[in-house]
Amino acid sequence: MTAAAFVKSRYAPPALGLVSFVGFIALIELLIRVGLINRFIVPLPSDVIAAFPRVIVEEHVLYRFLLTATEAFTACILVTVVGVLGGVLLYRYHLLRLATETWVAAIAAAPLVLMYPLYLVIFGRSAMTIVMMGFSAGVAPVVLKTLEGLAGTRRVLINVGKSFNLTASQQFWKILFPAAMPTIFVGLRLGLIFSLINIVGVEFLINFGGLGQLINELAERYDLAGTYAAICFVILVSVCVFIIMERLERWLRPVD
Amino acid sequence: MPTGTILVIDDIVKRFETPEGAITAVDHVSLGIAQGEFVSIIGPSGCGKSTLFNVIGGLTDAYEGTVTVAGERVRGPHAAIGMIFQEESTFPWRNVIDNVAFPLEIAGVAKTERYERARHFVKLVGLDGFERRYPSELSGGMRQRVSMARTLAAQPKILLMDEPFAALDEQTRLLLGDKVLQIQQQLKQTTLLITHNITEAVQLSDRIVVMTYRPGKVKRVVEIKLPRPRSSDIVSSEAFGRYVAQIWADLREEASRGLDDEEARKLREGESR
Numbered sequence A: 001m002t003a004a005a006f007v008k009s010r011y012a013p014p015a016l017g018l019v020s021f022v023g024f025i026a027l028i029e030l031l032i033r034v035g036l037i038n039r040f041i042v043p044l045p046s047d048v049i050a051a052f053p054r055v056i057v058e059e060h061v062l063y064r065f066l067l068t069a070t071e072a073f074t075a076c077i078l079v080t081v082v083g084v085l086g087g088v089l090l091y092r093y094h095l096l097r098l099a100t101e102t103w104v105a106a107i108a109a110a111p112l113v114l115m116y117p118l119y120l121v122i123f124g125r126s127a128m129t130i131v132m133m134g135f136s137a138g139v140a141p142v143v144l145k146t147l148e149g150l151a152g153t154r155r156v157l158i159n160v161g162k163s164f165n166l167t168a169s170q171q172f173w174k175i176l177f178p179a180a181m182p183t184i185f186v187g188l189r190l191g192l193i194f195s196l197i198n199i200v201g202v203e204f205l206i207n208f209g210g211l212g213q214l215i216n217e218l219a220e221r222y223d224l225a226g227t228y229a230a231i232c233f234v235i236l237v238s239v240c241v242f243i244i245m246e247r248l249e250r251w252l253r254p255v256d
Numbered sequence B: 001m002p003t004g005t006i007l008v009i010d011d012i013v014k015r016f017e018t019p020e021g022a023i024t025a026v027d028h029v030s031l032g033i034a035q036g037e038f039v040s041i042i043g044p045s046g047c048g049k050s051t052l053f054n055v056i057g058g059l060t061d062a063y064e065g066t067v068t069v070a071g072e073r074v075r076g077p078h079a080a081i082g083m084i085f086q087e088e089s090t091f092p093w094r095n096v097i098d099n100v101a102f103p104l105e106i107a108g109v110a111k112t113e114r115y116e117r118a119r120h121f122v123k124l125v126g127l128d129g130f131e132r133r134y135p136s137e138l139s140g141g142m143r144q145r146v147s148m149a150r151t152l153a154a155q156p157k158i159l160l161m162d163e164p165f166a167a168l169d170e171q172t173r174l175l176l177g178d179k180v181l182q183i184q185q186q187l188k189q190t191t192l193l194i195t196h197n198i199t200e201a202v203q204l205s206d207r208i209v210v211m212t213y214r215p216g217k218v219k220r221v222v223e224i225k226l227p228r229p230r231s232s233d234i235v236s237s238e239a240f241g242r243y244v245a246q247i248w249a250d251l252r253e254e255a256s257r258g259l260d261d262e263e264a265r266k267l268r269e270g271e272s273r
Helices: A003-008 A012-033 A045-058 A061-092 A094-109 A112-123 A127-151 A155-163 A168-206 A211-220 A224-252 B049-057 B096-106 B111-124 B140-153 B170-187 B198-204 B232-236 B238-272
Strands: B005-018 B021-034 B038-042 B064-069 B081-084 B158-162 B190-195 B207-211 B218-223
Touching: A003 A012, A012 A045, A045 A061, A045 A224, A061 A094, A061 A127, A061 A168, A061 A211, A061 A224, A094 A127, A112 A127, A112 A168, A127 A168, A155 A168, A155 B081, A168 A211, A168 A224, A168 B096, A211 A224, B005 B049, B005 B190, B021 B038, B021 B049, B021 B064, B021 B190, B021 B218, B038 B049, B038 B198, B049 B081, B049 B158, B049 B190, B081 B140, B096 B111, B096 B140, B111 B140, B140 B170, B170 B198, B170 B232, B190 B198, B198 B232, B198 B238, B207 B238, B218 B238, B232 B238
Parallel strands: B038 B190, B038 B207, B081 B158, B158 B190
Antiparallel strands: B005 B021, B005 B064, B207 B218
């Protein structure tokens, strides 16, 4: 394969992404080694890589990864079900929409993580607190985007449904919902980002559970390389969640 | 009324309430369409063409008068009336064959049979080979043909079209007109076309109903006695030109009134700002 053919191939974008990432890491390594970045603030990437086996074996990172991933997936399912259902209700009942839309928008913008002491009182120092914090942070954007997607369905598509004498249920499942799907997935992406940030954040704050707690402990020990290695596993959870969601979106709606 | 009348529009009046008072969009319009006939309703913007489309299609209520299909009163969308809309209306999440099979799916037709029937209509509109393509992969004209095939798949007694080619360029419009003529010839489909395009109306119709500017009334009905089967070649004939001139003579005054009204409204809006 010639260079020109490779640039046009489907392998070029991921290859370029990988090369850029490796180049960035190498640059950081260089800047730390020449002293332009303080190594007591940012550890050497080579040290972070070297810390992986230690973090995996000594800190039971796989167990913690699974715990955080389980909390994240539970919160995701709650966010999806409750968020989409909430959006549908606000679309269906106009009065409810007028009464609550501003509040839901306010909740979406609020730093809900500050409410963790209240959740600790309600649910105790447990995975339930973490899941509920993740759910609370992620649900509002999903409600709003679901509502936006349904309300934004083109009038002509609704009229097509009417012209074929669709029942209200057929109109919803065959037209409104698929038409709103791209916007709903935008909401889900936003909601799940908020959710994941809050899950790891609350694990860190209440020193309980999975990767957030591990990051807390490693930071307390001033094990910078280990802390960054643990952060890489948080990114891995995020990657897993988003790969699953992308597959789900493609399955539900193959083409926009 | 013509003999063998299948669609009867009887004394339709539709008013809209606006901040400036009630506006009569359609004023005592009556019309009958015979089985297999192709009728166009033509008029300037604001003459109530689309309102009439919505009334006949059952998409609007609170109007005076009646619409009957084969003797049955239309109260809401009716299975005997298939509608093709001005705006692009294919479902972007369904490929061509699934779009066309949609009404059959709703009617509960078994999968094998509905795809077989859908393929027939895809072929009828000249889109065979594109069955697995999605609307985003098709041109505007092709998408309108998908909409047409989808509506025809429901096998309506009357095809109701609201400026279906308005968004297309003139050449595509003429070629799609040919396709409509072929389909009409083949299916003997009773069709009511709403349009503001004189050429399109003359090319396709047996009769053209010319409407006045607001309130929309029937100004004149013109019989188009051009030979059938027709194609877009007919646009260069002398008789075609005479019909176009005759209809334009009727429409010109209405279109001017519409334009003056629009300009006066814009002026008022500007002054009140």
